[in-house]
Structures are given as C-alpha cells and as structure tokens.
Amino acid sequence: MALLEIRDVVKTFGDFTAVNHVSLAVEAGEFFTLLGPSGCGKTTLLRMLAGFEQPDSGEILLDGKNMAGVPPEKRPVHTVFQSYALFPHMTVAQNIAFPLKMAGVASAEIPKRVDEVLEDVRLQQFARRYPHELSGGQRQRVAIARALVNRPRLLLLDEPLSALDAKLREQMQIELINLQKEVGITFVYVTHDQGEALALSHRIAVMSQGQVEQLDAPETIYSYPKSRFVADFIGQCNLLDATITEVQPGRMKVEIEGVGTAEALPVAGAQVGGKGTLTLRPEKIKLGATLPQGNADEVHFKGRVHDCLYLGDVTIYIVELDNGTLVETMLPNSGSGKAKFFDDNDLVELAWRFDAGHFVLA
CATH class of the missing domain: 2.40.50.100 (RNA polymerase II/Efflux pump adaptor protein, barrel-sandwich hybrid domain)
Known part of the structure; x- marks a missing residue:
C-alpha cells in the first residue's frame, strides 16, 4: 500500500475549480514533485495534504487513514514554506526545538533530538546563531531541520528554493537529494521550475488547470511527453x-x-x-x-x-x-x-x- 493516496480530490473556490478530480499515489521514501505553472492547482493540493484546506470531495489517505477532519497539528506531516518562517529572536537550536516543546516532548529528550537533526543537515556549528546571521541556504536547512525534528511520515516543501540565487539553488538541490536519501522521509515537493523537478524527483506529476497531465519518472516525461502541453512546458x-x-x-x-x-x-x-x-x-x-x-x-x-x-x-x-x-x-x-x-x-x-x-x- 502506498504511503499517501489521493483519490478523486476536488477543490473549488467559488466558480473556480483549483483541483479537478486528481488521483495519485506516493510511495514511502519517494521524492515526489508536483510541477506546473502558476494557478495549476499544485499549491492548493499541497495545502490539502497539510490540512490547511479541506477537499470538497474525494479522499486523502495517509498510511491508509483518511485525513478528513484531521487538523494540521494532528497530522504526521510538516511543511517547509518558501519564506522559511523562522523565529528571528530564537537561535538555530531554539527554532528547531520549538516543535518538540509544543508536542510536549520531555525536556531531557529535546537536546538529543535537536543535535541529531542538526547533524543530519550539517549545521552543528551554527546551533547558537540567529537566523539573521545565516546565509539563505543555511536558513533553508534550519527550516528543513525544524520540519524533520518531529520525525514526520511526510515532508511537504512549497517552492523552498525559489528565493535563492541560481548557484545557491543548484547547491541546495544537491543537498536536498542527499538529505532525503539520508533521512529516508517521503518528500512531496511543489515547484514551477522544470529543471529543478527533473533534477530532484523520483517521479513528477505535471499539472495544468487543476488536473494531472502526466505522472511519470523525469526521463519519461522529458523524452515521451503525453501531451503537447507537457512537451512545451518541460524544457x-x-x-x-x-x-x-x-x-x-x-x-x-x-x-x-x-x-x-x-x-x-x-x-x-x-x-x-x-x-x-x-x-x-x-x-x-x-x-x-x-x-x-x-x-x-x-x-x-x-x-x-x-x-x-x-x-x-x-x-x-x-x-x-x-x-x-x-x-x-x-x-x-x-x-x-x-x-x-x-x-x-x-x-x-x-x-x-x-x-x-x-x-x-x-
């Protein structure tokens, strides 16, 4: 059974259909990307996975459990946003520890968990620094570390690299690939950048006008597009x-x-x-x-x-x-x-x- 199943999900805002009967499955340990132009429905779909929006119809199942009515804080899911949303008055270690405190983890356990995730993202030496003392790439890693510290089943990433310059973005792509392999957590990644999707993903769902145009491995989508839209949009x-x-x-x-x-x-x-x-x-x-x-x-x-x-x-x-x-x-x-x-x-x-x-x- 797939870790995540989306079954015939529909989401409308007034007369606008943002997500139109989308069905797909994501396997455990997969780096899965939702790719498409602005307004195609990819971010709305991600927000439904996170629990910030509810589908009008259809089902979202995680580990076979229907997520209908489950609030964001009760889902084994964390989201990394483009803005990173780090607390400026907290150190790196304090930012990462915050979700553990909110979850009621024992005080004696928190430093160990923070140290483990700092090692995962290779930021041990920056534990006492504040966000303004870090580069964009380092802040990105802190945001990911904070999302990983509660050991979620699923990590959602909403265009997390779009604010970085081209060279740093390329470096962070490599780091994301390595990090995903090391921690083994399933990533669902949203981007409009075709090159980024091809470089990072095990599979890509190309979206247009609220629907999935093609779901395949990157090399299949690039070489054997199923529609004129996919051929034109990818590269x-x-x-x-x-x-x-x-x-x-x-x-x-x-x-x-x-x-x-x-x-x-x-x-x-x-x-x-x-x-x-x-x-x-x-x-x-x-x-x-x-x-x-x-x-x-x-x-x-x-x-x-x-x-x-x-x-x-x-x-x-x-x-x-x-x-x-x-x-x-x-x-x-x-x-x-x-x-x-x-x-x-x-x-x-x-x-x-x-x-x-x-x-x-x-």
Whole structure:
C-alpha cells in the first residue's frame, strides 16, 4: 500500500475549480514533485495534504487513514514554506526545538533530538546563531531541520528554493537529494521550475488547470511527453504540427506542415490521417554546414541561421527552414578555440533520426 493516496480530490473556490478530480499515489521514501505553472492547482493540493484546506470531495489517505477532519497539528506531516518562517529572536537550536516543546516532548529528550537533526543537515556549528546571521541556504536547512525534528511520515516543501540565487539553488538541490536519501522521509515537493523537478524527483506529476497531465519518472516525461502541453512546458522543445501518412511496424511516416515528410516511432492509436505534434528536443538535432547523406534512419532539411544564443556550455541556434518554420537546435561548446560555429544568415543543414522525436496525437 502506498504511503499517501489521493483519490478523486476536488477543490473549488467559488466558480473556480483549483483541483479537478486528481488521483495519485506516493510511495514511502519517494521524492515526489508536483510541477506546473502558476494557478495549476499544485499549491492548493499541497495545502490539502497539510490540512490547511479541506477537499470538497474525494479522499486523502495517509498510511491508509483518511485525513478528513484531521487538523494540521494532528497530522504526521510538516511543511517547509518558501519564506522559511523562522523565529528571528530564537537561535538555530531554539527554532528547531520549538516543535518538540509544543508536542510536549520531555525536556531531557529535546537536546538529543535537536543535535541529531542538526547533524543530519550539517549545521552543528551554527546551533547558537540567529537566523539573521545565516546565509539563505543555511536558513533553508534550519527550516528543513525544524520540519524533520518531529520525525514526520511526510515532508511537504512549497517552492523552498525559489528565493535563492541560481548557484545557491543548484547547491541546495544537491543537498536536498542527499538529505532525503539520508533521512529516508517521503518528500512531496511543489515547484514551477522544470529543471529543478527533473533534477530532484523520483517521479513528477505535471499539472495544468487543476488536473494531472502526466505522472511519470523525469526521463519519461522529458523524452515521451503525453501531451503537447507537457512537451512545451518541460524544457525546450520543437513542436511541429504533422499528419500521419503511413503506419508500419516499428515506424510511421508523418507530413510536417509546410516542411515535408519525416519518419517517427509509431504511437498507440496511430492511424493514417491522424493529426498531432512531432515533439523534438533541440539536442536531438544535428546541425552542420553540410551533413553526411545516405542514412535511411535520418531525415534532412536545409535552412538558414535565423538567430543564436550563446549560453556558455552550449550555443542555441534558431534555424529558419525554406518555408519559414523555425527549428531550435544546439551545439555543445566543448572544443577548444572558437565556440560560435555559425553566424546569422549562414546556410546550414539539419538532420535527426526517425526515433529522435516523439509523436503526440491531437
């Protein structure tokens, strides 16, 4: 049995449906992420897990027990908020000890429990400091330590890294992964940051308009999106409208609007005449002034460099095909010397394998 089960949960605010018949399960020890744009329902769902909101219908079960009517303080669940909500007049140790005092833990037991969790988050030397004396990353760890000290069955994290700068956020992502492995507590994490979700999660539920669009492992969501929304929302992706013209075992042919014929892996439900979108990641596309011909597994198109964006490790090239369609590709800047290989208006050739993209039916 899953640690957490959400069964057909609905939550409305007036005429607005924030969560629309959502069902999912989270396993014990899992790092599970709710991902989606602002207003998709992910934070409302998290607040229902915490007990701050009650569902209009459906069930939320933790360890098989229905949480209906159970107040937040009675649930084996703790929440880490974006603001951290640390008490400024208390030291790190006092902040962490506060939930234990509120729970009536014996005074003699509290220092031991605080020391244990300080070791978990590697903040033993900061026990006597106040929040204003800590960096953003250290305050983040104190907030997590305070949430962990009561040994909850479930830790909820509501965009806890969004206030940090990019470099510190990356460091904290690594720390969160390691911390979750060390303490073994189930994390349910809310974010709108696709890269963060891909880096941290065992599984991701991508949400849109109050519903789960896809629930899968990060690599599955990235490589095999189930909808045009998921393909567009997760990372960079070329979305090429196409019609199926032939279906054979192992591959099918599609006519990309205004571009030409390409091949793709067949998908369930594919039929001649079916419309959809060929989703193609930029890193799957070869780019060159000329490319070797004769590989039956590749499709080739000619174009002209429309624009480029140097990002340090890679350069993004926007290529305009003969019909005006823009295709995004990238080249790694791994070689020595010149990092930028093409300039605006350079004639180039694109190629990709038939199995590089993923076709999504309309």
